[in-house]
Amino acid sequence: MPESGTATLGATETLLYHAYELTHAAVRPLRMQSDALRYACRSAFSPVAYTPVGKAVAAACEVFENVTRRYGKPEWGIDAVDIDGEAVAVEPRLVYGKLFCDLLHFKRDKPAVAGRKDPKVLIVAPLSGHYATLLRGTVKAMIPEHEVFVTDWRDARFMPLAYGRFDLDDFIDYVIDFIRFIGPDTHVIAVCQPSVPVLAAAAVMAEQRDPLQPASMTLIGGPIDTRRNPTAVNELAASRPLSWFEHTVISPVPFPCPGAMRRVYPGFVQLTGFMTMNMERHLDAHADLFRHLIEGDCDSVDQHQRFYEEYLSVMDLTAEFYLQTIDTVFQKHALPNGTMYHRGKPVDCRAIRNTALMTIEGELDDICGLGQTEAAHDLCPNIPAADHHHYVQEGVGHYGVFNGRRWRDEIQPRLKKMIRATGRRRRASSRLSGRLSGRLSGTA
Known part of the structure; x- marks a missing residue:
């Protein structure tokens, strides 16, 4: 049988x-x-x-x-944004290509932003069936005051077998490569599914004492611990072998x-x-x-x-990535249990000390229940208290937490404020370290 x-x-x-x-x-x-x-x-x-x-x-x-x-x-359909009351041209440019993903930079018209030092933001789009353009509203709201980079995942339907495998470990590697490519003081935003691999990537970089660790990471509606307030999606994933x-x-x-x-x-x-x-x-x-x-x-x-x-625009995912995600995130709850591995080495979120953490959830989210994303704070006890941020948006579901009016008017301003506050603290800390180092060298 x-x-x-x-x-x-x-x-x-x-x-x-x-x-x-x-x-x-x-x-x-x-x-x-x-x-x-x-x-x-x-x-x-x-x-x-x-x-x-x-x-x-x-x-x-x-x-x-x-x-x-x-x-x-x-299409992205973002040709211009309003900056200080002026329509500024925007062009999405491919700046780094990998087999299964392109890194896009939404380049703003140079004269309009000349002399500005806006924070660099990497938006990691979900690899869960829809194209990165699902985040059009997310991206458009961030462009006026940030240098925005976005992961543009490719449809596995068009990836020849000769390209090899792509699994959850590869996803984490891609995130790390993109952060390193963008450079120091990069702020990372993960929307839904990438929350787990982004948190794991930050932990791996912290464990390696990478000098290019992200300045902050924001996890929006992500399944960090699906045992908290499980939804129908979580229960289905856990109910089948x-x-x-x-x-x-x-x-x-x-x-x-x-x-x-x-x-x-x-x-x-x-x-x-x-x-x-x-x-x-x-x-x-x-x-x-x-x-x-x-x-x-x-x-x-x-x-x-x-x-x-x-x-209704959907893309295929490689089988190994999908199955590893189901197994690691939804069935074994490996990250919150402390049993997640990357390339054979344990992923320890306690290693994260220098990256601010913000979690954002929607009150009516029926994909990632309340508390699932907030669980990331418990996994990162060594991040300073001032760098822990959590926000629940009332009256929105899963899609509304990163798109739409509530995102533009209530969520994004809080995210922008956190990014700038983190940047100021890091610069102040860097200046203080520089002065102390100078005094010690002078004394010597």
């Missing part, structure tokens, strides 16, 4: 991605017919376009196109994709899981879209389109 069950799971694993691709292929003729019908019902030369029936049919075709389209990687995830949701990328035969956790599986948790809300949103299209409410339609173009 066990062998038969394993064989069945293996077959499911192999067919998962292929079934998805076949479904897209099967729907393509229907999409073409729907597009033709939508055009006929919307054309200014068609009398049907001015009737209630024509408007309803066109709206239905538009909704069908939205839910069956394959969404690619979105690792073998279940390996055989049920891992699938090889089909031909002719560049990453063909690479075992991945497909982005569409992740998306299906998230949408199932709030299916009624998504159904209501598309029903509203249908109504707004009939009414000609362009603003509401545009708002819906912008959100879902980002939300």
